[in-house]
Amino acid sequence: MPCLAAEITSAVASAYTIRTPLNITGAGTKSFLGQQATNNQPLDVTGHTGIVEYDPAELVMVARAGTSLSEIENVLNENGQMLGFEPPFADAGATLGGAVAAGLAGPRRAYAGAVRDFVLGSTFINGKGEPVTAGGKVMKNVAGFDLFRPMARSMGTLGVMLKIALRLLPLPEVEKTLLHEETDELAALRKMNHWPVETQAISAASWDGANIRIRLSGSASGIEHARSVIGGDYITGTNYWQDLNNFRLDFFQQAGRLWRIGLAPMSESFGPESRQLVDWGGAQRWLKSDEPAVSIRTRASQLGGHADCFSQDPGVATFHPLEGNVLAVNKRLKTALDPAGILNPGRLHPEF
Numbered sequence: 001m002p003c004l005a006a007e008i009t010s011a012v013a014s015a016y017t018i019r020t021p022l023n024i025t026g027a028g029t030k031s032f033l034g035q036q037a038t039n040n041q042p043l044d045v046t047g048h049t050g051i052v053e054y055d056p057a058e059l060v061m062v063a064r065a066g067t068s069l070s071e072i073e074n075v076l077n078e079n080g081q082m083l084g085f086e087p088p089f090a091d092a093g094a095t096l097g098g099a100v101a102a103g104l105a106g107p108r109r110a111y112a113g114a115v116r117d118f119v120l121g122s123t124f125i126n127g128k129g130e131p132v133t134a135g136g137k138v139m140k141n142v143a144g145f146d147l148f149r150p151m152a153r154s155m156g157t158l159g160v161m162l163k164i165a166l167r168l169l170p171l172p173e174v175e176k177t178l179l180h181e182e183t184d185e186l187a188a189l190r191k192m193n194h195w196p197v198e199t200q201a202i203s204a205a206s207w208d209g210a211n212i213r214i215r216l217s218g219s220a221s222g223i224e225h226a227r228s229v230i231g232g233d234y235i236t237g238t239n240y241w242q243d244l245n246n247f248r249l250d251f252f253q254q255a256g257r258l259w260r261i262g263l264a265p266m267s268e269s270f271g272p273e274s275r276q277l278v279d280w281g282g283a284q285r286w287l288k289s290d291e292p293a294v295s296i297r298t299r300a301s302q303l304g305g306h307a308d309c310f311s312q313d314p315g316v317a318t319f320h321p322l323e324g325n326v327l328a329v330n331k332r333l334k335t336a337l338d339p340a341g342i343l344n345p346g347r348l349h350p351e352f
Helices: 005-018 069-078 096-102 185-198 220-230 240-245 293-302 324-337
Strands: 022-025 041-044 051-055 060-064 119-125 131-135 160-167 174-181 202-207 211-218 233-235 257-262 275-279 284-289 306-309
Touching: 005 022, 005 041, 005 119, 005 160, 051 069, 060 069, 060 096, 069 096, 096 160, 174 220, 185 202, 185 211, 185 220, 185 275, 211 220, 257 293, 293 306
Parallel strands: 022 041
Antiparallel strands: 051 060, 060 160, 119 131, 119 160, 174 211, 174 233, 202 211, 202 275, 257 284, 257 306, 275 284
């Protein structure tokens, strides 16, 4: 199990001393997210691998950031456990550090929690080359500010992660998917948001304009009870949820920019100009659209949400612009952890 903590720490400290911007790189499965400067000095952390601690009885694992998700998932499968946030791109070689830094969660997100909800603690190197340990290996850890939580979706701009402690979930005894025909968007949203009140077995819900798909997870008896409550027909022989999570559905192959829209689940329709796939019971809307970026983001803001562009386009920033107090807090946090601005500058926001 290679440990490159000393080498990584030294590299960041040297870069801080001479004010050299770093491009922190992993497996590259999410290189389409954010703006990457080609003239920054690369810092490859993929060699820092290995599962450091694993206690199946306590549902806790500690692993180095360069450890592949596939290795972690293989070990967890052997013990009947899983990563509750369903990170994408495991088959493509994605690493744990990249999964946390990108903050991408799969279809289970709305029912089990976000990436940050499964991170119990982290050891990382700040922008001055200093090791920082935040959090721990238990849920109730009140030792100061939860500094490890901002690491999720920070895109490497706040620190170079070395180790991450994770909360795990048991694998469900059974998982099945129900299909409901539905062409009306409002009706689909109402159903997807009402059914979880009727049963706790739902672990994913999507709508593609013609059908609602509901994934049920739990015991065999619990799933049968859920079906008796919400109805529908079982789908067999499909990898729908994996294909959704990894952008392999036909929807993602359509022309136009791919947008990820975060909204309140019962928000009104985004508009007829965009082709959409609804995930997370309505809280996440995938759009394929040729509309100008400013139009998409203005509409998202009007609905109280945000819009991230998942298609590489030099003229369009990946992440929704930050404003006001949110921007000010992010700037202060960046300055505190990376005062020289050497960690992935510009990857998350043009100003940091």
